[in-house]
Amino acid sequence: MSRKILLVLFILSLFAVSVFAVGEQEEQPSGSSVTAEENTPNDPRLYQPGKLTIATGEPVYPPWMMDDNPAGGEGFENGLVYALAEELGFAREDVIWVRQTFDQGIVPGKKDYDFILQQYSITEERREFVDFSDVYYSPEKAVVALLNSEILNAKTFADLRKVRWGATIGTSDLAYIENILEVENVAVYNDQVSTFQALLAGQIDATTIELPTALYVTAVQVPEASIVAILPHDPNDLGFGFIFEKGNPIINWINTGLEAIIAKGVVAELTAKYLIGDESIPEISQ
Amino acid sequence: MSKVRPLFSKRMGRKLRFRDRYLPTIISVLSVTVVFFILRALVVNAEQWPRIEAQFFNISAMIEVFPKVLNGFGINMYIWAISLVVIAFWALILAVFRSLHGPWFAPLRVFSIIYIDLLRGLPSLLLVLLFGFGIPALQIPGLPQSSIFWGAIAMISSYSAYAAEVYRSGMDSVHDGQRAAAKALGLNQWQTLQYAILPQAIRNVIPSLLNLAVALQKDVALLSILGIRDAVREAQIYTARTFNYSSLITAAALFLIATIPMARLTDYVTKKDRERRLQRTE
Numbered sequence: 199m200s201r202k203i204l205l206v207l208f209i210l211s212l213f214a215v216s217v218f219a220v221g222e223q224e225e226q227p228s229g230s231s232v233t234a235e236e237n238t239p240n241d242p243r244l245y246q247p248g249k250l251t252i253a254t255g256e257p258v259y260p261p262w263m264m265d266d267n268p269a270g271g272e273g274f275e276n277g278l279v280y281a282l283a284e285e286l287g288f289a290r291e292d293v294i295w296v297r298q299t300f301d302q303g304i305v306p307g308k309k310d311y312d313f314i315l316q317q318y319s320i321t322e323e324r325r326e327f328v329d330f331s332d333v334y335y336s337p338e339k340a341v342v343a344l345l346n347s348e349i350l351n352a353k354t355f356a357d358l359r360k361v362r363w364g365a366t367i368g369t370s371d372l373a374y375i376e377n378i379l380e381v382e383n384v385a386v387y388n389d390q391v392s393t394f395q396a397l398l399a400g401q402i403d404a405t406t407i408e409l410p411t412a413l414y415v416t417a418v419q420v421p422e423a424s425i426v427a428i429l430p431h432d433p434n435d436l437g438f439g440f441i442f443e444k445g446n447p448i449i450n451w452i453n454t455g456l457e458a459i460i461a462k463g464v465v466a467e468l469t470a471k472y473l474i475g476d477e478s479i480p481e482i483s484q
Numbered sequence: 485m486s487k488v489r490p491l492f493s494k495r496m497g498r499k500l501r502f503r504d505r506y507l508p509t510i511i512s513v514l515s516v517t518v519v520f521f522i523l524r525a526l527v528v529n530a531e532q533w534p535r536i537e538a539q540f541f542n543i544s545a546m547i548e549v550f551p552k553v554l555n556g557f558g559i560n561m562y563i564w565a566i567s568l569v570v571i572a573f574w575a576l577i578l579a580v581f582r583s584l585h586g587p588w589f590a591p592l593r594v595f596s597i598i599y600i601d602l603l604r605g606l607p608s609l610l611l612v613l614l615f616g617f618g619i620p621a622l623q624i625p626g627l628p629q630s631s632i633f634w635g636a637i638a639m640i641s642s643y644s645a646y647a648a649e650v651y652r653s654g655m656d657s658v659h660d661g662q663r664a665a666a667k668a669l670g671l672n673q674w675q676t677l678q679y680a681i682l683p684q685a686i687r688n689v690i691p692s693l694l695n696l697a698v699a700l701q702k703d704v705a706l707l708s709i710l711g712i713r714d715a716v717r718e719a720q721i722y723t724a725r726t727f728n729y730s731s732l733i734t735a736a737a738l739f740l741i742a743t744i745p746m747a748r749l750t751d752y753v754t755k756k757d758r759e760r761r762l763q764r765t766e
Contacts, residue, residue, distance in 0.1 A: 304727045306535040323726040327539050364711055368724040385631070385711030386721055392617070396711055399620035400629045444535070 237451045239287045244448060245312050250288045252279055253314035256297040259390060261414045261472040262317060268295040274410070274472040275315055278334060281464045286455045300368045303441055304328055312448060313440040317408065319370040320436040329442040332453050334465060336437030339374060340412035340479070341426040343404040344397060350426055355379050355484055364402035366393045370435045371406045378432055394420050410473035427482040545730035549722045553731060556718035557738045560704045563636050563714075567704070568697055570640050575647030576686075580677060582648070583655055596648070604645040608706055611638040616710035635707035643700050647693060654689035655681055691754040698746045702739060715739070 235241055245251045254275070257266045263273035271280050271290075283293045296311050303314040304327065313331065320330045341358065343349050352358050364385040365372040375381045385402055387393040394415065396402045407415070409428060416423050442449050459465060527533060581589075581596035603611070615638035620629040628634075658681050666676040708717035715735040722731035 300724070305729070306532055306539055321725075323728075327535075327727040367717075367720055372721060373725060383713075386713060386717055387711045388709050392709065392711070395617045395621065396631070399617055400623060401620055401631050401711065 237454075239292065241448060241451070243446075245310060246294070249292045249294050250279075250283050250286070251294045251296060251311040253296045253298040253303065253309070253311040255300065255316040258316065259411060259414075260418070261410050269293075274335070274468050275317070277468045277472070278459070278465065279315070281459045281468070282452070282455050285459050286451070306444070309443050313442045313446070313452065315438075315440045317369070317438050318441050320439040321370070321434055327444060329444055329446060329449055330439035331442070331449060332456050333437035333439055334456060334460070335469065335473070336431075336435075337408035337410060337473070338431065339371070339406045339429045340409040341404055341406055341429060341482070342397070342412050342416060342423050343426050344422055345424050347403055347426075349404055350424070352426060352482060354482065358404070358482065361403035362401070364393050364396050364405050366390050366405075366407075369407075370432065374406055374429070374432050374435070377434075378429070390415075394423070397423060409479075413474075425479055427480050430481070430483045539727070540729045540733060542728055542730040545722075545726070545728045546734045549719065549731040549734055552718045552722070553715050553734045553738060556713050557715035557735070557742075559632075559712065560701075560714045561742065563632065563639070563707065564701050564704050567636050567640050567643070567700060571644045571647050571696075571700070572693070574640065575644040576651055576682075578644060578648035579651035579655065580682075582652055583677070583681075585673060600645045600648055602645075603641050604649070606642070608639065608642045608703060609709070611642050612706050612709060614638070615641070616707070631710035632707070632712055635710045635712060639700065639704060639707070643696060643703075647696055650689050650692045650696065651685065653692075654685035657688050658684045687757070691750055691757055694746070694750040694753060698743050698750065701743055701746065705739075 235247075236243065239250070240247050252268075254263065254268055258268060258273075258275075261273060262275045264270065265272065268276045268279075271277060280290060280293060283290070294311075298311070298314055300316075303316075303318070304324075306327070318330075320333060324330070341349070341352075343361075347361070349358060349361050358379055359381055362383075362385070363375050363379075363381045364387060365375055366389060367386050372384060372386055375384050385396065387396060390407070390411070393402075393405050393407075397405060398420065404426070406429060409425075412425050416425055440452065442452075530536075578596045578599060581592040582600070584592060612635055615634045616631050619627065619634055620631070662680050662684065663676060666680040671679065705714055705716040708714050708720070711717075713721070715738055716732075719731035719735040723729050
C-alpha cells in the first residue's frame, strides 16, 4: 500500500514540476523599442515583416472576390486590398493570402495573419472582442425571392412578413430580418450556398443579402431568383470593416492607408466596377 | 448448538485498520484535488485566460441567450424523442429481415444488407445534407418539404442501420439450443422469433441501444445545418452576432443535463443486466 502511495505522490510531483517548468518558459522578455521601420512594409509588428498577410474565407463569393481567387485581384475586396497594399508601399507579390473560417477570425489567440476581411459588419457588440478598421463599404440590402414567389408584388413590410424567411449565419441579414422587418422563425443556414439551396428547395420563400451579392447571384448563380426590393439602411450596421486581433498595433497605420485610398477615389472606382447598383429596383421602406 | 458464522461479520469489519479503511478514500480525494488545482493554475495563469474568460465564460451573456437556447433545445429533444421511437421499430424490422431463412425471403435479406451497408457507411452529416436539401429540391408533389421532417428522416435512416446491427448481435447471442427447442415444440419461423429469440435478444442489447440513444441525443444537433434553430444553432447565431462564445457553453450545459442522466441510466441497466446473467448461470 505505502509503495502505491509513494508512486502516486511521485507522479503528482513530476506533473507539478513539469507544470511550473512550462509556466516559466512562457515568460518572455517584453517591451519592444520603437524602431524607424514602423509604418513601413518592414514594420516588425506585422505578422511577417516585409509581407502583408491577409486572411479571407473559403470560398469567397463574387462580386467581392471573383473566381474564388483572392490573389487574382479581380473583385471588390481583393482589389481594395491590392490598392491598400500599394498605398502602404508593398509590392504586389508581397501580399500573402491565407484562408480562414468565420470562427477562426474572431476567437482569441495569436493569428497567423495581419487582418481578415470577408464582409464582416462592424457593430458595437462585436467591438468587445475584436478591433475593426474604418468602414470600407456600406452596402444596401436587397430582398431575394424566386421568380414565381408571391412576394414579388410586396409593397410593405407587412407583405414581406407573410412568407417564410431564411438567412446566412454570421451576416447582419438575420438581425435585419428579425429587428427591422420583425419576422419571426427565420431559418438560419451555414453559408450563402445553403440559403439559396433552401430557397430553391421551397423551404424558405425569401432572404435578404447585400445588394451587390444579390445582383450577382440572381444574374449568374441562381437565375431562378430575382431581387424583389431594396430595403432601408439599418442604423446598427455600420458597414464592412477589416477585423484585427484585439489590440493589434498596426491598425492605425492600415487605417491611414484606407483613408488615403478612399480620398483618392480608388474605392469609388472599385464600387463602380464591381458593385454597381440597379436604379430600377423598387425600395420598400415601411 | 453451533451457528454458521457469516463470512463477513460486523465484528470482523471493525477489525479493519484505519489505513485499510479510510486511506484509499483520503488518497482519492487528495489526488483529485491536487490534479484539479494544478489544471486550474495552468488554465488561469495562461496569458490569454482573461480574454478566454470574457469571450467564453461570460455569465451575463449566458443568461441573456438562455431562453432562446432552451427553446432550441426543446426542438432537439422533440426530434430526438420521435426519432428514437421510429428507430426502435424500424431497426428491429431490418434486423428481422436480415435474420430470415429461406429462399423466399431473399429480397428482404438483400434489402436489409444493402440498406445497412449504405447508411452505416455514409457520414451522418452527408445524409443530413442529401436528405435535407436534396430531396425537397426535387419538388416531388405530395412529399413534405419541411427541413425538420427530412432531417429527422436522415438521422432515423442512419441510426436504424446501427441499431439493426445491435439487434442482430443480440439475436446471434441467443443460444442455438433455443431455436432447436422452439422447433421441437413445433413453432414455425415467425413464432420462434416472436416467442423465443426476440424477447431474449432485446433484453441482451438494451444497454447497447441506450448507448446509441445517448449518441443520437447529441447528433440531433447536426440538423442545425438545415436551418433548424436548435440549441446549437441558436448559440451560434448569438456568437455570430456578438462574437461571444459563451452561448455555446449554455448549449453544452443543456446537453449535459440531458445526457448525463441517460448515461447513468445506461450504467444502471447494464449493471442490472449483468446481475441477471450471473444469477442465471448459478
